[in-house]
Amino acid sequence: MATTLEAIRFRRGAAGERASLQLLEQRKLPLETEWLEIEGPQAAWTAIRDMTVRGAPAIAIAAALSVAVDLLNQGAGSQFADTAAAAAHITQQLDYLVTSRPTAVNLSIAAAALSQLAASKAAQPGASAAGVTGAVADACEAMLRDDVAANRVMGAHGAAALLAAAQARGRAASGRLRVLTHCNTGSLATAAYGTALGVIRALHERGALEHAYCCETRPYNQGARLTAYELVHDGLPATLICDSAAAALMAEGRVDAVVVGADRIAANGDTANKIGTFSHAVSAHHHDIPFFVAAPTTTIDPTLDHGGLIPIEQRAAEEVTHFKGQRVAAEIDVWNPSFDVTPAKLIEGIVTERGLVPRAGAAGSAFAIRDWLEAGGNGGANGSAAAAKKLPTSHPGFEALDCDSVKSYVAARPALAKHVGPPDGRDSWTVEEVGDGNINFVYILEGPAGALCVKQALPFVRVVGESWPLTQDRVRIEAEALAAEATHCPQHVPALYSYDARMCVIAMQYLALPHIIVRKGLIEGRIYPLLAPHLAAFLAGTLFHTSLLALPSDEFRSNIARFTNVDMCRLTEQVIFTDPYHPAQHNWHTTPQLDGDVAALRADVAARVAASQLKAKFTQQHQALLHGDLHTGSIMATGSTTYVIDPEFAYYGPMAFDVAKILANLLLAFFSVDGHASAADPRSEQRRWLLACVRELWGGFAARFTQLWDEHGHKGDVCAAELFHGSSREGTAARQEAQGQFLAELWRDAVGFMGAVMVRRIVGIAHVADMESIADDNVRAVCERRALCFGRKLLVQGSGVASAEQLTEEAEAERADGQQPCFPL
Known part of the structure; x- marks a missing residue:
């Protein structure tokens, strides 16, 4: 039984078969779900008009896909005499679909963008009708992927905004919110995850949801029939x-915040949404409860000055007077508007996939939507076409996988299917999309023969969406990095089974339980006695053997070119060395507790200079092949085994960066321990072990690196064998002196990089779950302040930290004195 609009399937049949669009039948209770096949715009128009398909994003997606189905069913362009006829037909169908529901602007925006695309393709020299229809069909399918990505990042923005607004009013002191929502804005109203309900899901995922209240949403009961089902299905307290x-x-004081969706947002922020929304906004305003709107930028209509210009759809009287086809009301006139308009002055904030829309002035004033769009919001009616021009391009022949199609992908490749089960039994396989942090999509397939991990790179940052394009070549680099790491340290690298350049996919060994991500284990209070020696061996082996200490210069230079990873390095340079030191769009922090600390950091000249100097080293120094993102979330382990995963950031850079990354994350875990400790479990042993792990890791790395240098250094060009090797006393002395100076410089650089990494994890775009899983905001802020202070100290004064022993001593001292502001303005 399908339960969400993730189940929209756009099937292109083989020759002679008809394509069909399957949409969830939403007129019945979800437990009685049926499938509705829509084979063209006329059927889609009826489904939208009758509210079989509803929710502004889902309406636009369903309508667009119905046009794509129609084009393919009619011969993929062969039915048209020329390109002009193809473009005219597409525009005609889209104009017809727009008449189905006048209030939801997403549909009209999508129609305008697709019509413009058809006209543009038709006007190109040498264009064909098939080319026009194919381009439009591809754009329709892309809308589905875009909506999922947008909803995810919108949820993250909204969760942070609701928490901040509620706590600013003295609500949610525990760090957990009681949230009210209206209508249905989840997976049954969008491609997946949802807008306002996506915000509630994001709160739950970060442990910040105490309770959700959903209104029944009369007279069509979308809240009772749909939202209630989604909340129960996901196991949310509701x-x-x-x-x-x-x-x-x-x-009664049982609501901390309200979040709703939108069907159209005017240029001043006035918002049309399901009838009853305005009443909730008035009530929230009276009780001083923050009221938020969550909607994609495609819901913004900057052509309308205010909400009074939004067309309000009048629904059939029978929705009010009848129940299951039987009249339950007297013969009486009925006024049944489907929507009402909430004035901007009652709205605390408008949350989009690109962050919060700013106001034109003080609280209660209109929102500066037009200026925001022109400055880079790239949404709304006049922004969609511009945004479409900026969409990242995929490899030729690339198709994005999902939990269904990944089964077919693996089943068609016997070398992969053998790890899961017989291909003809793939319907029994289970698939879970687990992600890998913020960048890629990762699927775990399990069957009777075992399990397999499949990773695919889409041409954008997973957590942000298509507004942040990212090269898909990162998968090629990751595959080659895994192979290189396995050559030098096979016991700590998962086996690579295949790399598919066309599909931007790698398939690899699935690390089954009891392997878990180390960060998760640390949060649970675990200790990994072999983590330090294993990581020391991994770092020493991979860094030494890919450096000029072990390679001839021609091979070394060739490797630098092969592992050039410009986009991923640019991302690192931005989020670690630039964004934390100014109010970047995606930054966030625990507020208001750390507001003063963040303001001080942004005003700290010494921190800016130190970060820029480290950025220069990161960019210019090509010492060895780095993993590039070696943190506790990139390691899976048990008590006896350790595997390093996910080297999509791999490139040739300063060795100190890899060393610093993992040490910084161990220190972040150390500073977070107090937030997870309790009287029953003070976690003293884990705290001591984390500091010992830092010392042991550095000591083990330095010792193993020196040993490899002694044994294999004669193969490289940096220390010529004639000068540094052999049996002469002078050669041995020279090598030892070079080793000492090299490791001393590496340590100094690592201390600075540690500081930069710790700072970014407190105030940048991507935090660490070690801190984020601390439910109490005040407790979390204390832990974060200690880490931020210590990170700043390492960043600016790191040259004074001469050893790992001194590093851990000062970390313990910072923990004891972490209540003070980090540094004065």
């Missing part, structure tokens, strides 16, 4: 209430 009970619930 209660269904009558629309008219919301004000009473607020009066």
Whole structure:
């Protein structure tokens, strides 16, 4: 049984078969779900008009895909005399679909963008009708992927905004919110995850949701039939209430924030949404409860000055007077608007996939939507075409996988299928999309023969979406890095089974339980006695053997070119060495507790200079093949085994960066321990072990690196064998002196890089779960302040930290004195 609009499937049949669009039938209770096949715009128009398909994003996607289905069913362009006829037909169909629901602007924006695309393709020299229809069909399918990515990042923005606004009013002191929502804005109204319901899901994922209240949403009951089902399906703590009970619930102090979706947002921020939304906004304003709107930028209509210009759809009287086809009301006139308009002055914030829309002035003023769009918001009616021009391009022949198609992908490749099970039994395989941090999509397939890990790189940052393009060549680099690491340290690298350049896919060994991500284990309080020696061996082996200490210069230079990873390095340079020191768009921090610390950091000249100097080293120094993102989330381990995974950031850079990354993350875990400790479990042993792990890792690395240099250094060009090797006393003395100076410089650089990494994990785009899983904001802020202070000290004064022993001593001292502001303005 399919339960969400993730189940939209756009099937291109083989020759002679018809393509069909399958959409979830939403008129019945979800537990009675049926599939509805839509084979063209006329069927889509009816489904949208009858609210079989509803929710502004889903309406636009369904309509667009129905056009694509129609084009393919009619011969993929062969039915048209020329390109002009193809473009005219597409525009005609889209104009017809727009008439189905006038209020939701997503559909009209999508139609305008697709019509413009068809006209543009038709006007190109040498264009064909098939080329026009193919381009439009591809763009329709891309809308589905875009919506999922946008909803994910919107959820993250919204969760942070709701928490900050509620706590600023003295609510949610525990760090957990009670949130009310209206109508349905989840996976049944979008491609997946949802807008307002996506914010609630994001709160739950970060442990910040105490309770969700969904209103029934009369007269069509989308809240009772759909939102309630989604909340129960996901296991979220939730209660269904009558629309008219919301004000009473607020009066009892049981609501900390309200978040709703939108069907159209005017240029001043006035927002049209399901009828009843305005009432909730008035009640929230009366009770001083922050009221948020969560919607993609495609819902913004900057052509309308204010909400009074938004067309409000009038629904059939029978929705109010009848129940299951039987009249339950007297013969009476009915006023049944489907939407109402909430004035901008009642809205705390408008959350989009590109962050919060700013206001034109003080609180309560209109939102500066037009200026925001012109400055880079890239949304709304006049922004969609511009945004479309900026969409990243994929490899030729590339197709994005999902939890269904990845089964077919593996089943068609016997070398991969053998790890899961017989291909003809793939329907019994289970698939889970687990992600890998913020960058790629990762699928775990399990079957009777075992399991397999499949990773695919889409042409953008997974957590942000297509607004942040990213090269897919990162998968090629990751595959080659895994192979190189396995050559030098096979016991700590998962086996690579295949690399598919066309599909940007790598398949590799699945590390089954009891292997878990080390960061997760640390949060649970685990100790890994072999982690330090294993990582020391991995770092020493991979860094030494790929450096000029072990390679001839021609091979070394060839490797630098082969592992040039410009986009991923640019991302690192931005999020570690630049963004934390100014109010970048994606930055966030625990507020208001760390507001002063963040302001001081942004005003800290010494920190800016130190970060820029490290950025220069990161960019200019090509010493060895780095993993590039070696943190506790990139390591899977048990008590006896350790595997390093996910080297998509691999490139030739300063060895100190890899060393610093893992040491910094161990220190972040150390500073987070107090937030997870309790009277019953003070975690003293884990705290001591983490500091010992830092010392042991550095000591083990330095010893093993020196040993490799002694044994294999004669093969490289940096220390010529004639001068540094052999049996002469002078050669041995020269090598030992070179080793000492090399490791001393590496340590100094590593200390600075550690500081930069720790700072970014407290105030940048991507934090660490070690801190984020601390539920109490005040407790978390104390732990974060200690880490931030220590990180700043290492960044600016790191040259004074002469050893790993001194490093851990000062970390312990910082923990004891972490209540003070990090540094004065």
